[in-house]
Amino acid sequence: MALPKHKKSKSKRDKRRTHQKLTAPNVVSCPQCGDPKLPHHICPSCGTYKGRTLIETD
Amino acid sequence: MRHQKGGVKLNRTSSHRKAMFRNMVTSLFENGQVKTTDAKAKELRRWADQMITLAKRGDLHARRQAMAVIRNKQVVHKLFEAANERFGEINGGYTRITKIGMRKGDAAPISLVDFVGGDEVEKGEKGSWLSRFTALGKAKADKEAKPAAPAKEAAPVEEAPVAEAVEAAPAEEAPAEEEAPAEEEAPAEEEAPAEEEAPAEEEAAEEEAPAEEEEKAKE
Numbered sequence: 001m002a003l004p005k006h007k008k009s010k011s012k013r014d015k016r017r018t019h020q021k022l023t024a025p026n027v028v029s030c031p032q033c034g035d036p037k038l039p040h041h042i043c044p045s046c047g048t049y050k051g052r053t054l055i056e057t058d
Numbered sequence: 059m060r061h062q063k064g065g066v067k068l069n070r071t072s073s074h075r076k077a078m079f080r081n082m083v084t085s086l087f088e089n090g091q092v093k094t095t096d097a098k099a100k101e102l103r104r105w106a107d108q109m110i111t112l113a114k115r116g117d118l119h120a121r122r123q124a125m126a127v128i129r130n131k132q133v134v135h136k137l138f139e140a141a142n143e144r145f146g147e148i149n150g151g152y153t154r155i156t157k158i159g160m161r162k163g164d165a166a167p168i169s170l171v172d173f174v175g176g177d178e179v180e181k182g183e184k185g186s187w188l189s190r191f192t193a194l195g196k197a198k199a200d201k202e203a204k205p206a207a208p209a210k211e212a213a214p215v216e217e218a219p220v221a222e223a224v225e226a227a228p229a230e231e232a233p234a235e236e237e238a239p240a241e242e243e244a245p246a247e248e249e250a251p252a253e254e255e256a257p258a259e260e261e262a263a264e265e266e267a268p269a270e271e272e273e274k275a276k277e
Contacts, residue, residue, distance in 0.1 A: 015080050038157075038159060039179055040157055041156075041157045041158065041159055042157065042158050042159070042170065044159060054156055054170055054172075055158070055170070
């Protein structure tokens with residue numbers, strides 16, 4: 001059975017992991033209240049989407 | 059092959075899935091809106107639209123078919139009563155899905171399912187969704203017949219909470235006023251009130267606090 005001859009160095013391991021990245025969520029500002037929200041989502045601060053209030057917020 | 063096989067399985071057995079969507083569609087018609095995961099919301103549309111189509115047909119067989127899904131008999135009767143009035147002009151696509159965000163705990167995407175064309179009804183008016191939209195039909199009829207009628211009905215309902223609020227307001231203000239001056243006086247009068255307010259557990263802090271206040275007073 002094929003077996004690795006050498007242990008992968010820390011450098012090789014870390015270089016492999018350079019492609020593992022987190023992506024930041026796309027955030028837009030709410031047209032109603034200006035607070036940041038996710039696109040195509042109800043605004044968490046004012047509870048509106050496309051001019052309609054859908055969720056009660058304090 | 060799964061050609062022409064619609065719907066999603068959602069990692070559930072057929073019976074589990076059926077029971078779940080029967081519960082959900084019943085809740086949707088009872089409350090007018092339902093919060094659920096995106097995947098379930100998209101599947102729920104099929105069930106809800108089917109029920110409304112049956113309700114618009116309105117014959118006895120349709121009613122029995124709806125009874126076989128919706129678990130609440132009163133909801134079925136109200137739906138059949140009001141469906142043509144509310145959804146008569148629309149051909150399918152009676153539900154609307156709006157994304158809310160991620161659920162805390164498992165980060166599942168959550169969305170809100172409700173019905174299209176209910177904007178006039180849902181503003182401010184409380185009560186069940188079905189009673190609200192039958193109320194809208196009455197309001198429309200009243201407007202055509204007597205424009206003043208809905209205003210008279212609304213007035214006494216609005217007065218009652220206001221009267222309660224007036225009664226409650228002095229009671230709430232009184233303690234608030236008592237507390238507020240005490241807090242304001244505390245720093246001005248230096249040590250005495252501060253020591254009284256400080257709990258026994260924070261003796262060390264209590265000793266330090268007056269010292270700081272004395273320094274401030276000197277400055």
